[in-house]
Amino acid sequence: MARSRKPSELVIEALVKASGWSAVVFVLLIFLFLLREGLPTFAEVKLGSLFGLRWYPIEGHFGLVPLVWGSIIVTLGAALIAVPLGVAAALFIAEVAPRWLRELLKPLVEVLAGLPSVVLGFLGVVALAPLVRTSLGVPTGLTTLTGSILLALMALPTIVSVAEDALDAVPKSFRVGSLALGATRWQTIWRTTLPAARSGVLTATMLGIGRAIGETMAVMMVTGNAPQLLLAPRALWSPSRSMTATIAAEMGEVAKGSTHYHVLFTVGLALFLISFGVNIAASSMLFKSRGGGGRMLS
Amino acid sequence: MKRLDAKTSERIAFALLGLAALLTVAPILLIVGVIAAKGGPAVSGEFIFAAPREGMRAGGVWPALVGTLYLTLGTALVAVPLGLAAAVYLSEYAKDNLFTRSIRIAIVNLAGIPSVVYGLFGLALFVLFMRLGSSIAAACLTLSIMTLPVIISTAEEALRAVPQSFRLVSIGVGGTRWQTIRRVVLPQALPGILTGVILGLERAAGETAPILFTGASFFLPALPKSVFDQTMALPYHLFVISTQVPGMPVKIQYGTALVLLVFVLSMNVAATFIRSHYRRRRQW
Numbered sequence: 001m002a003r004s005r006k007p008s009e010l011v012i013e014a015l016v017k018a019s020g021w022s023a024v025v026f027v028l029l030i031f032l033f034l035l036r037e038g039l040p041t042f043a044e045v046k047l048g049s050l051f052g053l054r055w056y057p058i059e060g061h062f063g064l065v066p067l068v069w070g071s072i073i074v075t076l077g078a079a080l081i082a083v084p085l086g087v088a089a090a091l092f093i094a095e096v097a098p099r100w101l102r103e104l105l106k107p108l109v110e111v112l113a114g115l116p117s118v119v120l121g122f123l124g125v126v127a128l129a130p131l132v133r134t135s136l137g138v139p140t141g142l143t144t145l146t147g148s149i150l151l152a153l154m155a156l157p158t159i160v161s162v163a164e165d166a167l168d169a170v171p172k173s174f175r176v177g178s179l180a181l182g183a184t185r186w187q188t189i190w191r192t193t194l195p196a197a198r199s200g201v202l203t204a205t206m207l208g209i210g211r212a213i214g215e216t217m218a219v220m221m222v223t224g225n226a227p228q229l230l231l232a233p234r235a236l237w238s239p240s241r242s243m244t245a246t247i248a249a250e251m252g253e254v255a256k257g258s259t260h261y262h263v264l265f266t267v268g269l270a271l272f273l274i275s276f277g278v279n280i281a282a283s284s285m286l287f288k289s290r291g292g293g294g295r296m297l298s
Numbered sequence: 299m300k301r302l303d304a305k306t307s308e309r310i311a312f313a314l315l316g317l318a319a320l321l322t323v324a325p326i327l328l329i330v331g332v333i334a335a336k337g338g339p340a341v342s343g344e345f346i347f348a349a350p351r352e353g354m355r356a357g358g359v360w361p362a363l364v365g366t367l368y369l370t371l372g373t374a375l376v377a378v379p380l381g382l383a384a385a386v387y388l389s390e391y392a393k394d395n396l397f398t399r400s401i402r403i404a405i406v407n408l409a410g411i412p413s414v415v416y417g418l419f420g421l422a423l424f425v426l427f428m429r430l431g432s433s434i435a436a437a438c439l440t441l442s443i444m445t446l447p448v449i450i451s452t453a454e455e456a457l458r459a460v461p462q463s464f465r466l467v468s469i470g471v472g473g474t475r476w477q478t479i480r481r482v483v484l485p486q487a488l489p490g491i492l493t494g495v496i497l498g499l500e501r502a503a504g505e506t507a508p509i510l511f512t513g514a515s516f517f518l519p520a521l522p523k524s525v526f527d528q529t530m531a532l533p534y535h536l537f538v539i540s541t542q543v544p545g546m547p548v549k550i551q552y553g554t555a556l557v558l559l560v561f562v563l564s565m566n567v568a569a570t571f572i573r574s575h576y577r578r579r580r581q582w
Contacts, residue, residue, distance in 0.1 A: 009476045020387030023404040033422040088318030114566040116504025118533045186308035214412025216507040268418040279410040
């Protein structure tokens with residue numbers, strides 16, 4: 001549709017096209033450099049000891065199980081809080097709240113999304129941890145649960161806004177039809193709107209959990225940094241150490257090119273692959289449900 | 299047990315949903331309120347414009363504040379042109395084919411990569427492989443790549459919102475494709491693009507993990523002199539004084555948190571304002 005182009009336009013268009021490709025290039029670069037620094041691990045540490053139960057790098061124990069377990073527990077705790085709360089809040093904002101309240105709530109949720117994790121971590125240390133310690137009667141407030149609460153706060157904005165978009169996308173005719181059949185508004189929400197939006201709500205849940213697994217600073221500050229293996233309920237009110245926190249806490253002090261350094265990159269590689277999997281799954285679900293994943297990033 | 303009638307169960311359900319919404323926003327108000335109340339008394343002209351003293355237990359936040367400003371501007375310098383060009387490509391040039399879909403998948407994945415993994419990547423590529431060292435340059439490049447997906451996706455959305463008729467008219471009066479984009483589409487999409495840019499930079503300004511090993515310095519009383527120097531940064535400074543320095547006065551911690559919060563939230567407010575202001579004035 002365009003007229004004959006000047007050479008300068010061709011240059012510009014080439015630049016624009018190259019920029020479009022940059023996202024792919026960066027993902028590949030990230031993957032390659034994590035591989036480059038992480039792969040030597042498998043030559044230096046026996047595969048069996050990577051699956052060991054002890055993370056104690058100074059004595060050469062590189063068992064990743066406690067770190068993975070720490071990440072799982074703290075994320076699970078966060079999901080238990082944030083998923084029901086976030087979906088319910090999204091239902092309220094999208095379906096129940098009057099317009100003025102909606103206009104008030106949405107920017108507030110966006111503010112929560114904008115809070116730096118280190119600010120939440122700081123408040124976790126000075127305010128939340130003492131509260132957890134006294135109310136649970138445990139020796140330290142720096143526990144997995146404290147981390148889960150902060151992570152839930154960070155996952156909430158993602159869950160609320162993606163779930164709300166999914167609810168908004170449900171055609172009005174569904175609701176009108178249900179109401180016309182004599183259902184109450186709540187019956188309509190519960191039996192019609194929510195089931196119609198379920199794939200979007202599931203996407204919201206996955207993206208929220210994805211965000212929680214990758215969170216670093218707040219978790220590192222409040223979970224007490226003890227890589228240990230405890231069974232599920234007790235693990236919640238004891239200190240733990242997530243994969244992300246381990247990288248952040250230890251990378252600054254290791255010698256470049258040492259085994260410890262390589263293992264930390266392997267942990268990073270695992271995190272990269274986890275987030276890759278979560279996002280592919282979440283976006284393919286969204287593509288399937290309505291042929292486009294436009295709003296899911298913000 | 300008797301079944302609740304429909305009206306009563308609706309009332310209970312709505313009350314519970316309302317409670318969930320309240321529980322979601324109450325922490326925000328509480329967090330901002332507590333930091334404002336406890337940090338307010340600590341913040342003064344001296345606190346803002348002075349360097350930390352006595353092992354950071356006295357003095358102010360000036361080098362950290364300036365460092366965060368440098369990092370944010372440096373990130374903008376790289377991420378804005380690149381992100382904008384990528385958005386133009388996706389919105390105005392790309393056909394809906396396998397290549398374009400792989401770009402979209404890449405963007406979604408960039409957005410999901412944990413911030414600490416960006417830190418590892420920055421360390422491996424910029425600090426070590428490209429030999430930039432732990433520096434402002436390495437930190438800005440790392441933050442730029444992290445910010446890129448936010449900028450691309452919001453800018454693309456803004457570009458797509460410009461009605462097709464605008465483009466057709468411009469082409470119809472003899473404009474080339476690039477002239478149409480440059481003179482018609484971009485100006486119309488500017489408010490939306492600006493909102494996305496600010497939200498992306500807001501994230502960059504508040505992040506700690508990506509700069510931990512790429513350019514943030516524990517303590518540096520003097521301001522950096524070049525992009526190859528390390529710098530202090532507000533988020534990292536807050537992390538340091540709230541976990542690494544024993545006997546730190548709480549007042550200074552809250553003051554630092556407040557300065558960071560104001561820095562970040564003012565960007566958030568600006569973005570919200572631009573969006574609502576221009577949405578109201580828009581004529582299409």
